[in-house]
Amino acid sequence: MLEGDRSDDLILHADRICKSFGTIPVLFSVSMGVRVGEIHALIGENGAGKSTLMKILSGYHAPTTGTIHLDGKPIELPTDGQAEKLGIVLIHQELSLAEQLTVEENIFLGREESRYGFLNRTHMRAQVRALLSELGLDVAPDSRISDLSIAQKQMVEIAKAISRNARILIMDEPTAVLTPAETAIFFRQIRSLKAQGVSIIFVSHKLDEVKEISDRVTILRDGQWISTKDTADMQPDSMAQLMVGRELSDLYPPKTEPDVDVPKVLRVRNLTAQGGVADVSFDLGKGEILGFAGLVGSGRTALFEAICGLSDVHSGTIEVNGRAGQFASVAQARDAGLTYLTKDRKEKGLLLNMGMRPNLTLLALPKFIRRHMINQRAEDEALVTAKRRFDIRARDHRVNMRDLSGGNQQKLLLAKIMESQPNIVVVDEPTRGIDVGTKQQIYHFIAALAQDGMSIILISSEMPEVIGMCHRVAVMREGRLMTVLSGDEINENEIVRYAAGLKEARADERLSA
Amino acid sequence: EDKIKIGVSYPTPTHAWAAGMNWHAENAAKRLEALYPDIDIILVNSPDPSAQASALEDLVSVNQIDALVVLPFESEPLTDPVLNVKKSGAFITVVDRGLSQPGIEDLYVAGNNPELGRVSAAYMKTRLKDGDNIVVLRGIPTVIDTERFDAFMAELEGSGINVLDHKHANWNRDDGFEVMQDFLSRFPDIDAVWAQDDDIAIGVVAALKQAGRDGDGMFVIGGAGMKETIKSIMDGDTLIPIDVLYPPAMLATAMDLTVANFKSNGPVAGRYILGATVITPENAEQFYFPDSPF
Amino acid sequence: MSDSAHDRGVQMKLPRFDIKTMGPAIALILLCIIGYALNPAFASEGNITNLLTRSAFIGIIAVGATFVITSGGIDLSVGSMAAVIAGVMIIIMNNVVDTFGAGVTTVLIGCGCSVILGLGAGWANGFLTTKGKIEAFIVTLGTMGIYRSLVTYFADGGTLSLDFSIRGTYRPVYYDSFFGLPIPVWVFIVVAIVGWILLNRTAFGRYCMAIGSNEAVARYSAINVDRIKTWTYVIQGLCVSLATIIYVPRLGSASSSTGVLWELEAIAAVIIGGTVLKGGYGRIGGTILGALILTTIGNILNFTDLISNYLNGTMQGLIIIVAVWLQRGDWGRARRAKT
Amino acid sequence: MSDSAHDRGVQMKLPRFDIKTMGPAIALILLCIIGYALNPAFASEGNITNLLTRSAFIGIIAVGATFVITSGGIDLSVGSMAAVIAGVMIIIMNNVVDTFGAGVTTVLIGCGCSVILGLGAGWANGFLTTKGKIEAFIVTLGTMGIYRSLVTYFADGGTLSLDFSIRGTYRPVYYDSFFGLPIPVWVFIVVAIVGWILLNRTAFGRYCMAIGSNEAVARYSAINVDRIKTWTYVIQGLCVSLATIIYVPRLGSASSSTGVLWELEAIAAVIIGGTVLKGGYGRIGGTILGALILTTIGNILNFTDLISNYLNGTMQGLIIIVAVWLQRGDWGRARRAKT
Ligand SMILES: Nc1ncnc2c1ncn2[C@@H]1O[C@H](COP(=O)(O)OP(=O)(O)OP(=O)(O)O)[C@@H](O)[C@H]1O
Ligand SMILES: Nc1ncnc2c1ncn2[C@@H]1O[C@H](COP(=O)(O)OP(=O)(O)OP(=O)(O)O)[C@@H](O)[C@H]1O
Ligand SMILES: [Mg+2]
């Protein structure tokens, strides 16, 4: 029994759960419980077993040993989402929406309202509309999921979960792709659910969020339960320390002064492109880390997808390493030394039904060809190196991508991009779902690359990340570049005001380094 | 525009015999239209019975035909559709496959399927003795095949000739080749093969030659009257000593007779059954049409 | 979020949706214009009626196929299933005619058996696919062979014919009209409407799309995936049995060549209509148009002797490709986005 | 994570992988045992040789189909393509024989034309699918009709026969042996090995799987999706032309019934072999076994008269379903996980 827990006030309680996949153990006798009307955070390193535990608590996996108690009584949870009938709802870490269906269809999937056997569409649509406007989500109920951006999908997923009238809402990294603005809206919803007596378990790697929202925190490490504490007694630093098992030094590497005279490796002028990008101009210097901030849908992704040959450029010029760089394909961009890391790792980043090796080398495959054949030895070596460099933890190296933990998938995606040895890399939400320990490693890694002369565009919705890492920060709003901040201007206040349109676009100086 | 419109409907040629029939029909159409400027012949072929039923509907509703020459895919399914054409007042000529209701057609022109089987068996009896073994390669499982096969077996009865096995080779050279290969692996002693059709026979001969079992008086009987087969009979091949005719020109014959109904003085009606002639080196010449695809 | 934004979103969607929906319709209209140009008799009432009646068979089967394909499956057995159902129906009616006479009772018994057989055959396909966990392609390729050979066996290689005394009673089901439209067309209309409602206005239809779109998501949404998938095959079986019920009185017989290649025609009708072969998106309306397009192509080719009969297949192939290409418009993007 | 854990992982995976791979092999061995039990002549050298030679046609075509299916496409036109290529090849050889004589030159010209036609027909399928953005099912259904009707047209509905003088030169390509194996078998082996290397050891094969698995990911990974997809159809065309080159000398003829239903057999071989119909996972080895299984089923049925001829299709269907069910084992889970 957990210290300080009286089991009678626990609504859902996992008791000494062990879980193995095949013969590979993932959880070792983990116990965790949530009280009525409590927000309980679960934190731990990538691959610690958080998602697995959440799936066990909501019936998607059966524990190998151990029991689940609901309302104090031992229970065998029904599989495949049927636990929803018991009031337990899970938002999966990997989005689970049907891409070809509409927002409304997804939100009501599996519990459609029917009258005389016919769908009551007006009623459902009205509810969806109300729900979406409550969440401040600007999409129509009949938009197809495949047309939405990843953050919008996440918000739809949240709307779906909220609409299910759960008693226990379990959320696996719901905020990973959200910007602070959306996270704030989301937290407002969470608090109001809590006020209605809903118990909430949520997983996050953003420790300040954990500090802000949760009542108690449970920490897992390598499948072991480490501790459960009141959030009030902890600070993000101490959480990180418990997670990683060692003291974390500074999260961000010290910033180097940008050199004013470096050559420009990327020069974009008056770029107008698919996805609402309008008249964007900026420069990127060699060895520079340029941040891109903005709200969801501000066009950052669209801008760089256009630059990297993934979507159509309507007008404007792009210069890469001094040469015209209008790329017709990703391969051309790659060969010119420019690569793009997508934030949509499931739909655009990784082949989920394949193993780590083919995923790692897919982008840079020409590099691995010897005498017209794939040099599998070189691939294996690359995988070993990548695993070490990015701390990719898989208990079984032939595991399918799908069965890797979310954070480790992200690390492999990062490794895949780096495998092509670009000299300009655009990373879109690179640390999505990555634990603090690894984040620190990745930040240092990026900084080192920049030191070595690689130029980096960092698109991120995590304000501290942008502020902590970047030499300059560009802010976008509705497809336009509002400003490029540098030096002391790089602070949260300034960025938010440009992003929200509270400050007008600055024409001056925005190109200078 | 007061032309006499004659619709000719028959199955889409999917094997050479039908192509020969098509060739004869097209030639007849050209010849008849040249001969009689007021005759308009519309040839339509269909890939299956219900498409043929549709084609008949179209001939009535669109082309408003005065006469129909039809070689039905199958008797049963086309009886009603032909009856509907009849109700529009058209003259009906049925070719080859009789309808399942008597009295619809004004004129009936046909080959003789049971006779083909019977004649083939009769020839077998002249060449083989009690205790000899044969194998049979049949066509596509349809009434035609069943009629030929049943008559063949009936004629063979009591002769002491063993039919080792019979399999469907679908009037197809490739299937004939493969089925015969397997028969050869399976039965060490085969004295003759009834292939029922010249296409199958070509496959059978190829398999025999491959296995080196085409000597020792072994022979193959096909059927229908393919030009290559007739040529080789003319040349005195012993492997295929004879062929049994199933005249591919029967549709053309029916067209001639139908036109005669409009152009000659007396009405043409009745039944014309074309025999299953045995083609031998002596009479082969008169059945040889080198330009026909069959 | 303001209401106006909502409306904007909705309005923006509409025209796109229309082009998509209009594709097959435009193709059909073009075909009709070509048909009329070749021969004005194309537009005669008799021909239009024939055309609609003919479309009914493939159309009804294709409505069922829309469900199967939308939920990510495929059914290659429908043509053979139609043949074996027709055969068994005829055998049964011929056998009970002595007991019940050549009246409506016998025909109803026949139709009842047809429905039961259709449901059973569909269920077998569904069961093997879901519980047997065998690829639908293989299951239905297998049952296609099985059903086809069963009808050959029952017919002893020949043709099964309906007793002539029953034909009189049964005939009107194909040949009679009702308010100016032949009965098969009415059946087609009813099946289409019911199918449309089922796919677009009931939870079942949504489940089909969800399963076709992402089976895991559907399962996580507490949808009984296996049950829904089995139901799609059962519906397909029911549609086949209905098509058979109106097919049998037309020709009064069944043989091993009945319904050959209907499966490809039905699937083609579904795909021409805009349903996605990999599942997740289905359109009954498009399917109906697809069936009409296929029948019209055949009809037009019967109308002209401009081209060699042997080249009919070429024309048919070209027209199908062009018809789908015509409606591709927005589709390319939509599909790309999907993957 | 320790190294020993690594090793453990690898060992643990191996048996699972084996079951999956062994499925079709076990089915084939079972079939052979049944064949031998029915008739020991099944195991005679002649029969085994026949069996292998026959498998060569479908097998070679199925190797091409493995690429198409692995990358998420489908090709229904292969049977008709084989027929039209065979037809044109014969026409060309018959025409050049006067100029070049009945020697090897003429045969080589014929083979060259076959290869060019195969590449061209495959390219046409690929181009329409990728640039035309039309569903592969529709494109190849269309070209299936077109090719089939073209061969009928060229043959005037009948049969195109190779000039007798050339047959002597060309015959050995089918009938002769080399180190105890007929030449078609050697071609099959070479195609299989090349196909295996291409799919499993080259970037192209990797790209095929990536595209079939997720087209968007492939595009984001700098893969020229359209080009690779077109290549899979071109490879399919090449395989068809190779199969045709060894087919023509067998009977020296081509007709509209040549290659009917080969597309279904080829696809069935691929799926029986364990390749996933929706793409993303392909196995050449399995495909070879699949082709052997299909041929063996036909062969066994010719070796017994235990069951009515009419029920051949039933046996065939049942065996295919059971063969796939046998190898399902781990597959069911694997496939479910994929979706
Ligand atoms: N279905 C599965 N089969 C095999 N191994 C699995 C499966 N699911 C998860 N694992 C393994 O279990 C371990 C724990 O994974 P889990 O997803 O629970 O981690 P996590 O704590 O959620 O990590 P993250 O923060 O990266 O999301 C990982 O090593 C993962 O590879
Ligand atoms: N009008 C459009 N048509 C098609 N795709 C669009 C359109 N607008 C945006 N997209 C796509 O949606 C995705 C996200 O859009 P966008 O670039 O606007 O987001 P963003 O600024 O990166 O926001 P965030 O990353 O914070 O979610 C991109 O893949 C983009 O190509
Ligand atoms: Mg996780």
Ligand SMILES: [Mg+2]
């Ligand atoms: Mg972005």
